[in-house]
Amino acid sequence: xxxxxxxxxxxxxxxxxxxRTEDGTSSPASEAYEERLRxxxxxxxxxxxxxxxxxxxxxxxxxxxxxxDRNPVYTDERAARATGRPGVxxxxxxxxxxxxxxxxxxxxxxxRDTAPGGLAALVALLDEGGYTSVVATDSxxxxxxxxxxxxxxAVQETVxxxxxxxxxxxxxxRFVTTVKTYRDQAGGLVATQRxxxxxxxxxxxxxxxxxxxxxxxxxxPGAEPPARRPRPAVNRDNAFWFExxxxxxxxxxRCASCGxxxxxxxxxxxxxxxxxxxxxxxxxxxxxxxxxxxxxxRHPAFTYPLLVAVVELAxxxxxxxxxxxxxxxxxxxxxxxxxxxxxxxxxxxxxxxRPAATEES
Amino acid sequence: xxxxGTRTYDRxxxxxxxxxxxxxxxxxxxxxxxxASRDYQDVHHDPDLARERGSRDIFMNILTxxxxxxxxxxxxxxxAAVVEAIRIRLGVxxxxxxxxxxxxxxxxxxxxxxRVEIAVRGTNSLGAHVTGTVAVRLPSxxxxxxxxxxxxxxxxxxxxxxxxxx
Numbered sequence: 001x002x003x004x005x006x007x008x009x010x011x012x013x014x015x016x017x018x019x020r021t022e023d024g025t026s027s028p029a030s031e032a033y034e035e036r037l038r039x040x041x042x043x044x045x046x047x048x049x050x051x052x053x054x055x056x057x058x059x060x061x062x063x064x065x066x067x068x069d070r071n072p073v074y075t076d077e078r079a080a081r082a083t084g085r086p087g088v089x090x091x092x093x094x095x096x097x098x099x100x101x102x103x104x105x106x107x108x109x110x111x112r113d114t115a116p117g118g119l120a121a122l123v124a125l126l127d128e129g130g131y132t133s134v135v136a137t138d139s140x141x142x143x144x145x146x147x148x149x150x151x152x153x154a155v156q157e158t159v160x161x162x163x164x165x166x167x168x169x170x171x172x173x174r175f176v177t178t179v180k181t182y183r184d185q186a187g188g189l190v191a192t193q194r195x196x197x198x199x200x201x202x203x204x205x206x207x208x209x210x211x212x213x214x215x216x217x218x219x220x221p222g223a224e225p226p227a228r229r230p231r232p233a234v235n236r237d238n239a240f241w242f243e244x245x246x247x248x249x250x251x252x253x254r255c256a257s258c259g260x261x262x263x264x265x266x267x268x269x270x271x272x273x274x275x276x277x278x279x280x281x282x283x284x285x286x287x288x289x290x291x292x293x294x295x296x297x298r299h300p301a302f303t304y305p306l307l308v309a310v311v312e313l314a315x316x317x318x319x320x321x322x323x324x325x326x327x328x329x330x331x332x333x334x335x336x337x338x339x340x341x342x343x344x345x346x347x348x349x350x351x352x353x354r355p356a357a358t359e360e361s
Numbered sequence: 362x363x364x365x366g367t368r369t370y371d372r373x374x375x376x377x378x379x380x381x382x383x384x385x386x387x388x389x390x391x392x393x394x395x396x397a398s399r400d401y402q403d404v405h406h407d408p409d410l411a412r413e414r415g416s417r418d419i420f421m422n423i424l425t426x427x428x429x430x431x432x433x434x435x436x437x438x439x440x441a442a443v444v445e446a447i448r449i450r451l452g453v454x455x456x457x458x459x460x461x462x463x464x465x466x467x468x469x470x471x472x473x474x475x476r477v478e479i480a481v482r483g484t485n486s487l488g489a490h491v492t493g494t495v496a497v498r499l500p501s502x503x504x505x506x507x508x509x510x511x512x513x514x515x516x517x518x519x520x521x522x523x524x525x526x527x
Contacts, residue, residue, distance in 0.1 A: 059397075066390075066397035067425070069432040073440045083367070083441040084500075092444035093431035096424055100399035107401070133414045135404075136423035140448040170415050202415035 036125060037162050037174075045119040046157035048183065051098040054152040060090050063097065089146040095182055095191045096139075098147070099155035119157065122176070123199075131173055131199035138177075138196035144189050152185040160194070167346050173200025227300035229344045238265040240279065246349045248341045251279040252317050263317040284339030285356070286313040293328045301344075311337055311353050325354040367439035370475035370499040379437045379465035379479065384429060386485065388457040391421050398424035421455035426491045430481050433463045434495040438477075442497040445476060449493030459485040468494070475499050 053059065057075070064074045072079030073089055080088045090098075126132075147153065163175040175196055182191040234242050241264075244251040253265045257274035268275055294306040307323035309331075323331065324340060336356035343349050384390075395405035400422045403410040411419045427447055435442055455461055461483045469478040475498050483491040 063397045063428065066393040067428040067432050068384075069428070069435075071432070071435050071440055079440060091428065091431055091435075093424070093427040093447055094398075096427070097398040097400075100424075102399055103401045136451065138450050139423055139427055140446075141427065142446045143444060146443060200415075202413075 033129060037129075040122050040125075040159045041161060042159065043117060044156065044158045045117070045122055045178065046155065046180075047118075048154045048156045049099065050152060050154040051100075052102055053098075055090050055098060055147045055149050057088065057149055059097070060088070060094070060149070063091060063094050067091075085146070087148060089148055090151075092143050092146065092191075093141070095141065095143070095147065095153065096155075096180070096193065098153040099182065122159065126174065126176070126199045129174075130201040133170070133173075133200050133202045134197050135170065135200070136195070136197050137175065138194070140194040141191060142193075143191045147184075147190060151190070153182050153190065154185075156181045156183070157195075164343065166343065168198060168200060170198065171200045171203045173198045175199075229301045229348060229350075230299065231348070237267050241265050242348075244279070244281075245341075245351065246347075248349060250282040250284060250313075250339055250351050252282055252313070252315055253277050254280050261315055261317050263319050280315070282313050282315055282339070286311045286337050286339075286353070288312075288323075288331065288333055288335045288337055288353075289318055290333060291323065291331055293331075307331065309337075309353060319351070321350065322352045323354070324352045330355075367441040368437070368499055369502045370470070370472075370477065371502040373467055373470065373477050373499065375467050375470055377467040379433070379467075379481075382433050382436070382463040384461045384463065384483075386421065386455045386457060386459045386461055388419070391419055391425075391455070391457060394425035394428065395422050398422060398428065400424055416454065416456075418456045421490075423449075423451055426451060426455075426483070429461075429463065429483070430491060430493060430495060433465065433481060434479050434497060437465070437479075438497050438499060441500045444495065444497050446496040447493065448495075449481075449491050451491055452489040453485065453487035455485055455490050456487075459487070461485045461490050465495075475501060 060074050063069075064071070069091060071091075073083055073085060074080075074091055075088060077087050080086075157178050157180045160177045160179050161175075162177075165172050165174055175198055177194065177196045180193040180195050181189065182193070184190050232242060241251060241253070252261050252263055254261050254277060255269035255272060255274050256276035256278050258269060258272040260269055260271040261280070262270060269277070289310040289312040291307060291309040294302075294308055295304055298304055305328050307326070307328060309321055309323045310318050311321055312318045322342070323337075324342070337353040338356045340352050340354050341349055342352045392406045395401070402422065404414055404416060405411075405419055405422045408419050411417075426449055430449060431444060431447055435444065462485075463481060463483045465479050465481040467477060468480045470476070471478075477497050477499055479495045479497070481491070481493050481495055482489055
């Protein structure tokens with residue numbers, strides 16, 4: 001999985017509207033709750049908070065020992081200087097450890113942590129929604145410089161997105177994505193971290209747990225409604241497309257040699273036979289090229305009549321997708337369409353298209 | 362000046378495969394690394410509370426997954442390497458008694474800044490615990506003696522897909 005798509009993930013999930021429930025309905029109560037959650041997006045939930053201790057050799061040694069990391073630049077001045085460094089450095093991955101709140105605050109959070117609008121308020125709101133458990137799923141660390149003993153690191157945290165409820169192996173939950181910014185005592189940026197946790201409603205205690213992912217690919221058959229959509233045939237040539245879809249990005253394969261766009265995905269450019277490719281992200285606009293209305297045979301995962309469309313994207317490629325938000329008798333070939341997303345289940349997000357708003361509306 | 366065991370930028374090839382690193386996931390490792398990262402969440406040391414919260418047993422914390430991925434790549438890259446990014450996604454948990462095998466391959470090189478990207482994957486008996494990318498800056502070749510382990514590991518080549526997608 002490449003870094004570009006990963007970093008796009010968090011921002012794209014904010015465009016999801018956060019309002020669709022499993023059966024597609026939403027009640028006024030849940031809308032009000034969604035609104036309260038949305039109010040946290042973009043908000044700083046932890047003001048600059050210095051770590052308890054400056055970067056120091058004993059904690060570095062403790063970390064390196066526990067990790068089994070024998071890199072001498074963390075503990076041996078001479079070895080560190082031999083690499084061109086002025087002295088020992090802390091392991092890059094340790095940056096978060098310098099600002100962890102420690103044991104006392106974990107068992108008895110300080111008053112500072114319960115400030116209105118802060119992280120504790122967000123956690124309380126998630127608790128209120130039943131999402132009482134937490135597990136970390138993603139960390140994207142970018143380092144500006146190495147830390148050395150004496151540095152005193154502070155962390156600041158801002159909410160980037162809060163996902164709609166998703167079903168996962170651990171239970172129904174929401175992915176909360178924040179950005180942590182780490183600065184030194186002079187205010188200099190040392191690292192940033194996109195940080196995603198799943199806040200979830202634990203399933204009944206005592207029942208055997210599914211041993212599956214807690215992340216975006218957390219599907220567990222037992223947790224699904226009886227009828228799931230048939231699985232797409234995902235293989236190594238098209239997996240990137242479905243992975244991007246899970247992040248609500250509609251991507252189009254592009255030949256890296258001649259630049260031709262193509263869909264459906266395949267290993268080889270039909271224009272020039274090149275095996276080199278990359279992707280571009282579709283703007284999500286297009287028009288209806290053709291369609292059928294399915295009545296039979298019926299599959300329990302779909303509602304009928306089922307509109308199956310060939311959509312021609314503004315970029316020029318065509319794809320097959322369902323039409324949503326339009327009655328079969330209103331469908332017209334050529335009508336402008338816009339992209340939306342269907343989170344069919346935790347393993348499967350698919351593009352759907354709706355009629356584009358008319359110019360005057 | 363180049364430290365012994367250091368991998369230099371010019372000697373690294375896209376597609377190069379890192380040697381596997383098996384990590385026995387003991388109960389002690391999970392607890393010791395949680396404490397070393399100052400993470401006192403009960404799910405990382407208290408089996409009863411971990412079960413109450415929906416897990417089979419205690420499990421490794423994400424700071425440790427970061428730390429082990431960091432260790433894996435820098436052991437290969439050598440002490441002069443500077444880590445510029447670690448991006449990971451967690452999948453299945455690392456429970457006591459399991460073994461996680463870290464694997465990796467070079468997916469990209471950028472001459473400016475001598476930046477090398479390595480795709481890393483840590484798999485245990487349940488599946489992928491961690492997948493991600495680490496970016497390191499490597500020293501230039503200038504006068505360095507090539508690491509022999511590097512030469513022997515540099516046998517794989519990138520498929521066009523892997524390289525283009527990275």
